[in-house]
Amino acid sequence: MQKQDNPPKRHRFGQTLSQHWQMLLMAIPAIVLLFLFAYMPMFGTVIAFKRYKVKQGIFGSKWMDPIFRNFEILFRPGSQALVAIRNTLLLNLMFIVVGTVFAVFLALMFNELQRQHYKRIVQSLSFLPYFISTVVVGIFVQALLGYENGTINALISSAGGNKINFYANPNMWPTILLMTNIWKGAGYSSVVYLAAITGIDATYYEAARIDGATRWGEIRYITLPLLTPTVIVMTLLAIGKIMNADFGFFYNVTGDNPNLYPTTDVLDTFIYRTLRKTGDMGISSAVGLFQSTCSLILVLISNFAARRIDEGSALF
Amino acid sequence: MSSLPTQARRHRVHVDGWRIFAAIFTGLFGLLCLYPFLLVISGSFTPKEEAIRNGFRLIPGSWTTAAYQALFINGRSIVNGYKVTVFVTVVGTAVSLLVNSMMGWVVSRKVMPGRKFWNFYILFTMLFSGGMVPWYIVCVNILHLKNTIFALLLPSMVSAWNIFLLRNYFSSVPEEMYESARIDGAQDFRIFISIYLPLSKPVLATVTLFTALGYWNDWWLGLMLMDNADMYPLQLLLRNIISNIQFLQTMESNPQIQQMMATIPGDGVKMALVILTTGPILLLYPFLQRYFVKGIMVGAVKG
Incomplete structure (x- = not known):
């Protein structure tokens, strides 16, 4: 009984995948949309520390020097x-x-x-x-x-x-x-x-x-x-x-x-x-x-x- | 005095000062909420000369439909606006409802692997946001949504709040329901569609109402991501007409514009457009508002 309730983890996952693939599929649209419109902008916050250039993209743009420059300008009296x-x-x-x-x-x-x-x-x-x-x-x-x-x-x-x-x-x-x-x-x-x-x-x-x-x-x-x-x-x-x-x-x-x-x-x-x-x-x-x-x-x-x-x- | 069980709380039926005050106060507040709507309706029919002479009043001395005529001379953009808004509202609400309810159902299932992680994945978007600027860059430079109809649909499609609302409702359905359907050989999607959705009509009605209202009233996505005036939703059209009129008023030295302003009742046009854009909501309001109260209640209980 105990054994049946807790099968080895890998086996259980494989079983879930074959039995519940529809369930996983149903979650994908929301997961993707949240990733695109909520999580990608979160990663994008690094541009607060950068000199953003459209051509270079978020990650290719150069870092500010000093790195908190944008914040310094911001909080000037x-x-x-x-x-x-x-x-x-x-x-x-x-x-x-x-x-x-x-x-x-x-x-x-x-x-x-x-x-x-x-x-x-x-x-x-x-x-x-x-x-x-x-x-x-x-x-x-x-x-x-x-x-x-x-x-x-x-x-x-x-x-x-x-x-x-x-x-x-x-x-x-x-x-x-x-x-x-x-x-x-x-x-x-x-x-x-x-x-x-x-x-x-x-x-x-x-x-x-x-x-x-x-x-x-x-x-x-x-x-x-x-x-x-x-x-x-x-x-x-x-x-x-x-x-x-x-x-x-x-x-x-x-x-x-x-x-x-x-x-x-x-x-x-x-x-x-x-x-x-x-x-x-x-x-x-x-x-x-x-x-x-x-x-x-x-x-x-x-x-x-x-x-x-x-x-x-x-x-x- | 009132011993009926339903009236147990409504003790002391006799009229006292406190109650009269309550009736007057709530009545006045209700009228205050209604007043601008009435003012705008009558304002849209007020002739320009009278508006200048007396301001807008609840019952104008004379009536004109010039504002509506002026709108329909320029009618192409209004008709386009209606098409865009109706399309976005219908398609957006339907897809959003499907996506959110599927996700809500999945995270309410105990067999879902990584259920805790996915709950947190949804929750965290309510706690922290990247902000307007990175969001804008992602939409414009990475996803290239600018000036496409998807710009008005996709960014607001998933709502963490709605997913949780639906999840909580699905969780309240007894788990045996799911288990026995599985034993009978039904697949997950089938169980979701033919067992869970029909059981969840009240919460679905509420989420539908709020989502549709959100799409209908949205102007922000258009403001940020739409430069093509042919694809402006109604509310953005309304906003733009306001700033155009302000623009015209600041340029009254130009004789041609002066001539235009004489034929078009400026504020009246705005008000007529308010009626055209908000009218459908006001017409449906009496039927929708009971779902609305229920919705606030469901939402107030827990996210």
Whole structure:
């Protein structure tokens, strides 16, 4: 019996191959595509240390001298890359904190709704923005804030005030981006929290009611404490991605407007611009490698932390 | 008061201030989410003079279809855009679903040699990425995808997230199912197609929805890898028309362009194009959104 369960390894592999060749074949397309579009670029990160020439290819190009030259240029005081790093961290942090608070609040509010019809309708409406491309979001924002005939400026001028040129004023954009981000994502994020609330054992509430708890008391002492692990885990997972900005969101909502770069230029838009406009492969891939490395470390830490709080909710 | 089991959680049916606040708050947020869509619909019908005079309003004083006419004068690119996007969405979603579900199924099989390694092989792509620049070089200089239809299909075809979602679902099917089918002499691919896929309709519906939405809304691959305007997908066309209009506005000193701008309602054209490109999603939305909620739930449980 023992012998049958554990045949010699080579024999077992040969047997697997003859019996399960279809299984191996089925895995090949995904393995190849992942290799081409995920692993080959990973090897390609060496160009961050090189003077890349198309003709010489990734591996044939000469090494930088000194080898960290691209990174030195990048992190010179006052460089645009440092601005982009600061913007990425601050804007994402703001999205995480305010976005989470709003999504939890929205979930609590959805949970209070008693008419199922009404609940279903408002909840469907709240996801609607999640379904559209960031290009369209950019157009919405422009229809609202445009100088010539945006809705807000039309209201201001019909009230006799002075129009605001939103697209020339970078200081307003962190707030505008935050509100747009919440508008696009709050309905989506609230689903997870609403599910956690719905999963809370009803007997807690029954007991609380017998003790004469108010509705607010139930939320304050039952719902919120039981929701906390979910909130922490979701926040940790978001912090793992804090160095990655949503390129499409920033690129389209700001309309890639140079006036707004001081407060809206994030790592992903900076990399794109360096790549496509100035064509400096070395610098832009150095930023990219810096970003990916930070992300890897952050994801590992945040996942480790998330797993300590709730075994099942970590990514891996 | 409400002792029905389904209503056990909905205790205290009487109306109180807290509940009224919740109803108003969620209602307002829902309207806020809907408002830009309505604004863009009415904006696409607003005449140019009125837009300049009053800005875009929910209910314009007068209506015009000039924006749509202007789009169809230039209609070839729109029709092309539709062809490209529909093709990419249909083919991309179908192939992507097959590739991802096969991989998800394979890594859910205990007999698969090196299963742990392949799981890590997939997982690692979620943890580390080479970044935009090496990716671009690989696509353009090594794979020569630039200006081919494959550029819009292949790079986003495999999704580690979707593979794991499918793997988890396949793992929840009892292993005896697979074993007994093997004993009956069925080959792996056959078992996958005729036993596992039919059992996994809910997760397949979700993955299909998200993949199709991704392909339909994609403009990034086009932006990076497509210079041939005849093969622009709809969303990229939309983006380009925005920047062209901005371009025209900055060149208003040119009399010929001035004349053009007088006949074409600039913002209105954009809005009409938004309606044309997003319309199919909005029309299908009522039918799709229940899969959407389920999808977030499945995705939220674990990757």
